[in-house]
Amino acid sequence: MLKTRAARLSDVAVLPLLAAAAGAVDALAFIALGHVFAGVMTGNLILMAIGLGSGSPGDAVYPLVALAGFGLAVVIAGRFCRTRGGARTDVGPAGDESGADWSRGVFVCLTVEVAFLAAVGVAWAAVGGHPDGDGRAALIAVLSVAMGLQTAAMFAAGPTGAPTTYFTGTLSSLLTDPSGGRPAGSRLAALLAGAVGAAALRTWAPAWAALPPPLCAAGALALALSAGPRGPDP
DSSP: OOOBHHHHHIIIIIHHHHHHHHHHHHHHHHHHTTSOOSSOHHHHHHHHHHHHHTTOGGGGHHHHHHHHHHHHHHHHHHHHHHHTOOOBOOOOGGGOOTTOBOOHHHHHHHHHHHHHHHHHHHHHHHTTTOOOTHHHHHHHHHHHHHHHHHHHHHHHTGGGOOOSSOOHHHHHHHHHOGGGOHHHHHHHHHHHHHHHHHHHHHHHOGGGTTSHHHHHHHHHHHHHHHHOSOOBOO
């Protein structure tokens, strides 16, 4: 099967950059925002259950905030993408649909995500990389909304979209069929690289630790926009 240039760019750069942003966000959320996740909602469900089951309902607050922000963003962004049209698909030779072109709704969701991540980066730097109290809850909410937007955008992106915020299925696929998982492996490696980078910055330059997520997401958005609709390679 042939892939369009836009689809190939998505595999090698756009989706890995989004995965790196998600990895950095979750690393920061867990390290500095009360041991919670902004994109891995199954983990938050378990954390919330632990808080409730252990008789410490206060420990369930941050996971609940993350779940609410993520869920609200997925519902609203998913509906928005549907009303703006799903992914437009350019069918290549032999009926190949691997070169789907992203809809305007997908780009809008990713643009809003970049804005939210940039706002967190500014707020993070303003407190020297050490948020506390109500500031933590606010940052968790905004980061979770950003990850929800990214997740919904990838659902709406059609054949060129892929999971970039949760990877249990991706890891299972790689373990069961390593030969067919190069794009998935690239996303998983990018997720880990983003998490490592954010954790290192949090240790050595805490005020700048929230800078990688908006940079990675903005880079992905810029590359996706620059690709545009293209025909399959000859």
